[in-house]
Amino acid sequence: MxxxxxxxxxxxxxxxxxxxxxxxxxxxxxxxxxxxxxxxxxxxxxxxxxxxxxxxxxxxxxxxxxxxxxxxxxxxxxxxxxxxxxxxxxxxxxxxxxxxxxxxxxxxxxxxxxxxxxxxxxxxxxxxxxxxxxxxxxxxxxxxxxxxxxxxxxxxxxxxxxxxxxxxxxxxxxxxxxxxxxxxxxxxxxxxxxxxxxxxxxxxxxxxxxxxxxxxxxxxxxxxxxxxxxxxxxxxxxxxxxxxxxxxxxxxxxxxxxxxGGLENMNKLAQQRSDIIYELLDKNAGFYKPHAKPDSRSLINIVFNLPTAELTQKFIAEGAEEGLVGLQGHRSLGGIRASFFNPMPMEGVHALRDFMLRFHEKYR
Ligand SMILES: Cc1ncc(COP(=O)(O)O)c(C=O)c1O
CATH class of the missing domain: 3.40.640.10 (Type I PLP-dependent aspartate aminotransferase-like (Major domain))
Known part of the structure; x- marks a missing residue:
């Protein structure tokens, strides 16, 4: 598959x-x-x-x-x-x-x-x-x-x-x-x-x-x-x-x-996956605004905002067109949420990272 x-x-x-x-x-x-x-x-x-x-x-x-x-x-x-x-x-x-x-x-x-x-x-x-x-x-x-x-x-x-x-x-x-x-x-x-x-x-x-x-x-x-x-x-x-x-x-x-190979390995993967996206958010903090304070950041659900509601909608729609589905934030909070549950492969994280970089270039 x-x-x-x-x-x-x-x-x-x-x-x-x-x-x-x-x-x-x-x-x-x-x-x-x-x-x-x-x-x-x-x-x-x-x-x-x-x-x-x-x-x-x-x-x-x-x-x-x-x-x-x-x-x-x-x-x-x-x-x-x-x-x-x-x-x-x-x-x-x-x-x-x-x-x-x-x-x-x-x-x-x-x-x-x-x-x-x-x-x-x-x-x-x-x-x-x-x-x-x-x-x-x-x-x-x-x-x-x-x-x-x-x-x-x-x-x-x-x-x-x-x-x-x-x-x-x-x-x-x-x-x-x-x-x-x-x-x-x-x-x-x-x-x-x-x-x-x-x-x-x-x-x-x-x-x-x-x-x-x-x-x-x-x-x-x-x-x-x-x-x-x-x-x-x-x-x-x-x-x-x-x-x-x-x-x-x-x-x-x-x-x-x-x-x-168990939970130690799973945790390492979770750390690697979230590091990639948090690093990107921090480097482009004027555009992508992380919701969580650094010491409370979730390795599983990465929540952030974009400068406008219009850009948020574009992000969700353009992401979906590229096969990145479910990026909309929870209905109570809005914004963007990328969830990395256990089976998320590194290719999925890289695909999201690359999309976020391109999106930033296009709309900043
Ligand atoms: C942390 C947490 N607790 C509780 C729930 C509610 O779970 P359920 O829909 O199984 O009742 C959710 C749903 O996503 C959740 O994320």
Missing amino acids: KRGVYNFFGGMAIYPPRVIEEVRRDLLEYENTGLSIFEMSHRSQTFRNIIDKAEENLRQLMNISDNYHVLFLQGGENLQFSMIPINFLRDKNRPANYIVTGYWSEKAIKDARREGQVNIIWDGRDEGFTRVPKQNELQFDSDAAYVYYTTNETVEGIQFPMIPDVGDIPLVCDMCSDFISKPIDVTKYALISAHAQKNAGIAGVTIVIIRDDFLQDIPDNIHTMLDYRPHVEKSSIYNTSPTFAIYTVMLMTRWLIEDI
Whole structure:
């Protein structure tokens, strides 16, 4: 499979040709079973092997120890905005602490407030969500039920360079847009959630990594599907699982292990890719205006503005004509966003760089 078009959308993401070809093959028949992959029952041993392999790959990539459960759930990350406070804030006489760095963390708070007290301990809104806080700007309630943050704000293109140190308070995060893009210390977290459709598979499944002891204090008045415990007890097959989406997680994690060589290598690639574009932005700062402050720049979503709305439209349209699709910024922010999810090849980055240089020459 040869690409002439590069997908810079903030999700659905770009996929490796190897994975797309494996899916094409398995749609016809999966491993001599006589069945297409999407005919496979969620109760079959074949599917059990697939989901177990997806979990095993994630455990290997992220070095996840046995005291964590790996769940494959539905409802997208938006459902996690609800499930987290329903399970861990409901009926508690303690606040949850939220760090607000952009569109997604701000959205998460609305559902949390339905379940209990939410204290916003840092809010980047007044600075236009251009940076993440430094450790010395964070003060937590010592009795907080949990601290919540978004590791990478996909809309604004800002990313935490460090894991906030929260002491003994359970740390919970939305890791959707930089999940399995770099090595992280899972032991710092009580819960990590990430929908698959950026780096880990197709839409329809959300991966939740949850520390066993965090499950101990969940109230009993929760609807079954919204309670993490039945999903743990049934190893993610409480009801009909999104089998096809989970199968793609197995393929994407296998590609990451076998073809990329794991998260250290992935991080190096992510660094190289984003360096190329940030360097270009900095060299032409009068024309291209990066949104993020330098120390908060995302390696995954590069957000910038052009001098006028007209030039922004031209950039998006002319880029698309050259096969660079999805460069429009999120509807809430406008401007330009180039997303480099895991499978973005270096040729795609070079194609974008060359286009940006030509565009600058033409319109400056
Ligand atoms: C960081 C982040 N969190 C949450 C979401 C919402 O995810 P979903 O559409 O799966 O509910 C997105 C969507 O792109 C996101 O980028």
